Amino acid sequence: MAAVNQPLGDLAADLTGPAATRRPSGLRASQRRRLNTFRYVAFTVFGLFFLLPLLAMVRFSLEGTTPGSWSVAAWTQIVSYPGPPPLLSSIEITLELAVITSAVMLLLVLPTMIWVQLRVQWFSRILEFICLLPLTIPAIVLVVGLAPIYNQIERYNVSALMLFWAYVILALPYAYRALAAGLAAVDARTLSEAARSLGARWPVVIFRVIVPNMVQAILNALLLTVALVLGEFTVAYLLSYVNLQTNLFEISRSSENAGVLFSASAATLAFAFILLMILSYAGRRLRRGRP
Amino acid sequence: MAAAITTETGAWVGTVPFLAYTGVFLLLPTGIVVWNAFKGNTGHWTFANISALNTGLVRSAFTGSLELCVISSLIGAVLGALLAYAVASGNPDGVVRRLYLAGSGVLAQFGGVTLAFAFLAAIGPTSGFYFHAPWFYDFPWGIAVIYCYFQIPLMTLVFLPAIDGLRAQWREAAESLGGSTWQYWRHVGAPLLAPAFIGATLLLFANALSAFATIEAWEDQISYVVPQSISTSLISEVGLANVHEGDALAFGMIVLVVIVMSGYFLLQRRAARWQR
Amino acid sequence: MTKLVAAAKQEGTLNVIALPNDWANYGTIIKTFTTKYGIKVNSIAPSDSSAQEVTQIEQKKGTSLAADVLDVGGSVATASTSLFAPYKVATWDSIPAGLKDPSGLYTGDYGGYMSVGYNSTKFGTITSLSQLLGKAFKSAVALNGNPTEANAALNGVMMANLAEGGTAGNIADGVNFFHKLKTAGNYVPVQATPATIKAGTTPVVFNWDYLNTAAVVGQPASTWKVFIPSNATLGGFYYQAINKQAPHPAAARLWEEYLFSQTADGGQNLWLQGGARPSEQVAMTSNGTIDKTAASALPPVVGTPIFLTEAQATAAATYLAANWAKAVS
Numbered sequence: 001m002a003a004v005n006q007p008l009g010d011l012a013a014d015l016t017g018p019a020a021t022r023r024p025s026g027l028r029a030s031q032r033r034r035l036n037t038f039r040y041v042a043f044t045v046f047g048l049f050f051l052l053p054l055l056a057m058v059r060f061s062l063e064g065t066t067p068g069s070w071s072v073a074a075w076t077q078i079v080s081y082p083g084p085p086p087l088l089s090s091i092e093i094t095l096e097l098a099v100i101t102s103a104v105m106l107l108l109v110l111p112t113m114i115w116v117q118l119r120v121q122w123f124s125r126i127l128e129f130i131c132l133l134p135l136t137i138p139a140i141v142l143v144v145g146l147a148p149i150y151n152q153i154e155r156y157n158v159s160a161l162m163l164f165w166a167y168v169i170l171a172l173p174y175a176y177r178a179l180a181a182g183l184a185a186v187d188a189r190t191l192s193e194a195a196r197s198l199g200a201r202w203p204v205v206i207f208r209v210i211v212p213n214m215v216q217a218i219l220n221a222l223l224l225t226v227a228l229v230l231g232e233f234t235v236a237y238l239l240s241y242v243n244l245q246t247n248l249f250e251i252s253r254s255s256e257n258a259g260v261l262f263s264a265s266a267a268t269l270a271f272a273f274i275l276l277m278i279l280s281y282a283g284r285r286l287r288r289g290r291p
Numbered sequence: 292m293a294a295a296i297t298t299e300t301g302a303w304v305g306t307v308p309f310l311a312y313t314g315v316f317l318l319l320p321t322g323i324v325v326w327n328a329f330k331g332n333t334g335h336w337t338f339a340n341i342s343a344l345n346t347g348l349v350r351s352a353f354t355g356s357l358e359l360c361v362i363s364s365l366i367g368a369v370l371g372a373l374l375a376y377a378v379a380s381g382n383p384d385g386v387v388r389r390l391y392l393a394g395s396g397v398l399a400q401f402g403g404v405t406l407a408f409a410f411l412a413a414i415g416p417t418s419g420f421y422f423h424a425p426w427f428y429d430f431p432w433g434i435a436v437i438y439c440y441f442q443i444p445l446m447t448l449v450f451l452p453a454i455d456g457l458r459a460q461w462r463e464a465a466e467s468l469g470g471s472t473w474q475y476w477r478h479v480g481a482p483l484l485a486p487a488f489i490g491a492t493l494l495l496f497a498n499a500l501s502a503f504a505t506i507e508a509w510e511d512q513i514s515y516v517v518p519q520s521i522s523t524s525l526i527s528e529v530g531l532a533n534v535h536e537g538d539a540l541a542f543g544m545i546v547l548v549v550i551v552m553s554g555y556f557l558l559q560r561r562a563a564r565w566q567r
Numbered sequence: 568m569t570k571l572v573a574a575a576k577q578e579g580t581l582n583v584i585a586l587p588n589d590w591a592n593y594g595t596i597i598k599t600f601t602t603k604y605g606i607k608v609n610s611i612a613p614s615d616s617s618a619q620e621v622t623q624i625e626q627k628k629g630t631s632l633a634a635d636v637l638d639v640g641g642s643v644a645t646a647s648t649s650l651f652a653p654y655k656v657a658t659w660d661s662i663p664a665g666l667k668d669p670s671g672l673y674t675g676d677y678g679g680y681m682s683v684g685y686n687s688t689k690f691g692t693i694t695s696l697s698q699l700l701g702k703a704f705k706s707a708v709a710l711n712g713n714p715t716e717a718n719a720a721l722n723g724v725m726m727a728n729l730a731e732g733g734t735a736g737n738i739a740d741g742v743n744f745f746h747k748l749k750t751a752g753n754y755v756p757v758q759a760t761p762a763t764i765k766a767g768t769t770p771v772v773f774n775w776d777y778l779n780t781a782a783v784v785g786q787p788a789s790t791w792k793v794f795i796p797s798n799a800t801l802g803g804f805y806y807q808a809i810n811k812q813a814p815h816p817a818a819a820r821l822w823e824e825y826l827f828s829q830t831a832d833g834g835q836n837l838w839l840q841g842g843a844r845p846s847e848q849v850a851m852t853s854n855g856t857i858d859k860t861a862a863s864a865l866p867p868v869v870g871t872p873i874f875l876t877e878a879q880a881t882a883a884a885t886y887l888a889a890n891w892a893k894a895v896s
Contacts, residue, residue: 028466031472039381042373042374042377043377046374046377046443052413053406053409054409056413057408057409060412085611108308108309111305112306112308115302115305116306119302119305120305123306127306127309130309130313133321135552136545136552137317137321137545137548138497138501138548140518140521140541141501141521142321144541145319145320145321145323145324146320147626149315149319149320149323150626155630158627165316168312169316227401231401231403231405233403233404233503233508234503238522238525240622240626245405248404248405249404250612250613250614252404254587254613254614254760261408265404265405268405272400272401276393276396276397280392280393348889348893351892351896355896425752425755425768428756430896510756512712512758514713515896523715526616526618526619526716
């Protein structure tokens with residue numbers, strides 16, 4: 001899944017970018033009609049392909065013990081499933097991981113990017129290279145090299161929350177692209193010179209002048225990081241940690257009642273989808289709000 | 292602190308936290324993998340691990356990976372491009388576009404365990420949605436269809452900017468010169484989109500190559516692809532020729548992905564010319 | 568023993584791994600242990616294979632999360648003795664010599680015979696494995712796990728091997744049988760669970776007989792039957808071992824004492840109630856501590872039982888590692 005989120009940076013930019021106007025398509029009426037037919041057919045066919053498994057998943061999650069009956073047991077089980085280990089605890093761990101990873105990511109990358117842009121320009125190529133490197137070192141490969149490092153980490157802290165060290169790296173390319181797009185849109189140089197000439201010190205310049213102009217990009221980066229953490233399986237599984245995805249995997253391999261698998265998966269998907277839609281409309285409002 | 296760092300020569304100190312972090316958690320693991328790939332059981336330098344990659348078992352894992360990746364990326368690329376075109380030719384600010392983009396964003400990211408469950412729900416005698424369900428366990432075509440579930444949305448996302456970059460004026464110009472739809476696409480559209488299309492296909496390829504969670508959650512009884520072999524080598528010690536086989540496999544994967552992603556980056560720069 | 572109990576209670580926790588609740592009655596065993604001694608049991612990764620158990624204790628070595636005790640198949644046990652601590656339980660002498668390591672590094676705890684469980688309404692009665700190659704069994708036959716990692720799956724292939732006329736020392740015929748299954752379109756690489764059996768995705772399952780009973784599988788006894796080939800009565804035992812770097816060493820040893828105790832609520836009788844054959848069965852039958860009802864409920868053994876030796880198990884594992892993927896893909 002490594003290379004996936006690079007275009008998600010574009011997606012986020014696309015969803016929240018400058019409001020596009022309806023462009024003339026340069027087509028005659030008959031061509032337009034043919035195009036519309038194609039569009040309707042395409043949307044229907046693809047819609048079916050993508051929706052059917054999702055609908056099946058939701059349907060299974062609502063099925064009762066006898067075929068043909070309905071019950072929300074699978075959904076209430078999300079919080080009550082005893083495991084072992086209990087599903088709720090792995091959901092908590094994953095959500096906490098999402099928060100920690102996002103925070104560390106922002107604190108690590110954003111000031112560095114701004115600082116490099118303003119003061120250490122020659123480093124920006126190196127910065128870009130390092131940030132995009134995880135795209136070419138996929139998680140399945142990275143975890144082979146991380147195993148000995150995590151052996152050391154575990155001597156100090158055995159909690160699954162330690163996964164954040166690796167997750168920040170995994171999220172690096174996507175967050176970087178989102179933040180870089182935002183930073184490029186801000187005239188950092190001018191802003192910083194203006195602020196400095198008014199007597200501002202560097203921390204103020206970075207955090208109180210430039211960052212507030214990048215809220216959209218920061219939101220994008222946060223969303224991509226959260227999505228990644230929610231769906232991460234490979235690293236947790238191969239390092240023998242328990243997170244949401246490995247817990248679901250474990251349940252699927254051994255448990256009789258599989259209903260909670262489908263309800264938990266459907267819930268996670270819905271959560272991410274709603275986040276993206278909110279971001280899409282929030283981006284539009286943020287733009288409109290600014291003069 | 293601010294005073295000390297404002298000198299030009301001292302400014303690079305600000306990059307230290309970032310370098311330290313990525314040094315330990317990105318560069319060091321990569322280094323470990325590459326280093327160990329060349330170490331033998333006795334601790335000496337050797338090419339034995341790398342040449343062992345050419346043995347039947349590993350070769351079939353790489354062949355399997357290549358098969359699955361080529362099929363799923365080609366199908367994903369073509370279908371994804373069509374879907375991207377359908378989305379791009381609509382209202383740029385409309386609900387349909389937002390829905391499809393948000394949906395693609397979610398689906399492209401949520402391969403893995405969740406996707407396997409969705410397909411488990413969709414196939415099987417009691418669900419009735421799909422027929423000939425066991426076919427989905429076939430390698431490579433059945434599993435490729437499941438891979439397309441995240442490849443197509445990924446293609447839509449990557450390729451959309453390229454299609455957006457096709458200006459209406461070019462279509463009008465072609466029309467006014469008497470060209471048909473087919474001629475427009477053949478002489479104008481396709482050559483313009485080609486670098487982006489090929490680049491995006493390469494991205495899909497690298498994505499499929501790295502995917503582990505989906506196929507592992509779908510079926511873990513047979514190691515078809517390299518990520519599964521890496522997983523097995525991390526878990527099982529029985530039957531391995533040497534302890535660093537996992538590292539050699541990982542190294543092989545790095546080489547492959549580097550080649551593919553370099554192609555992607557190069558083509559992306561070329562394609563970007565037309566997208567402004 | 569009282570000192571051991573006191574030390575274990577002070578530790579207060581036990582980490583076990585790869586013990587599904589419905590596997591040979593482990594659910595009841597764990598609960599009884601907790602009630603009896605007040606020690607909390609952390610059940611880690613129930614669906615892990617034997618190989619994954621060893622990986623876990625290596626990866627979590629030196630931390631409080633490592634598993635204290637392991638329950639592994641024979642080939643993994645003999646390959647991993649460097650990670651175990653030797654321990655001889657009080658009832659050591661009741662365990663047959665062939666089922667334990669002389670220095671106590673691993674001890675056979677329970678076993679069964681490899682069998683084929685199947686839906687008899689759909690398929691009639693199965694009397695020989697070669698029937699499974701027929702058209703009626705399209706996409707029907709499933710294993711329990713990955714033979715290159717899981718002991719149960721390895722033995723499943725070995726049973727096919729013996730039924731096809733192969734020898735215990737060479738599993739090639741077994742791999743070939745599954746290759747034929749795959750070519751005929753009859754093999755489905757899905758992990759068989761009660762859910763998949765209920766859904767009809769895996770109506771024929773190669774698994775230990777105590778895992779293939781109608782009760783465990785969740786099917787009515789009238790429609791789910793179990794078949795053990797008379798020319799391939801392959802028995803297999805699992806082995807208990809203690810992690811050398813166990814975070815709770817006293818609890819680990821108390822757990823083993825409990826598992827091998829011959830009391831009515833001890834591990835041996837509880838395993839028997841789960842349909843498995845405890846390693847001390849012979850001794851317990853002669854000294855009268857065995858649960859007679861449960862013992863008579865076990866399916867009779869037809870044919871000469873075969874048990875894999877260490878060397879044979881290792882040879883099989885090596886062969887599978889090199890040839891399994893190719894044969895069934």
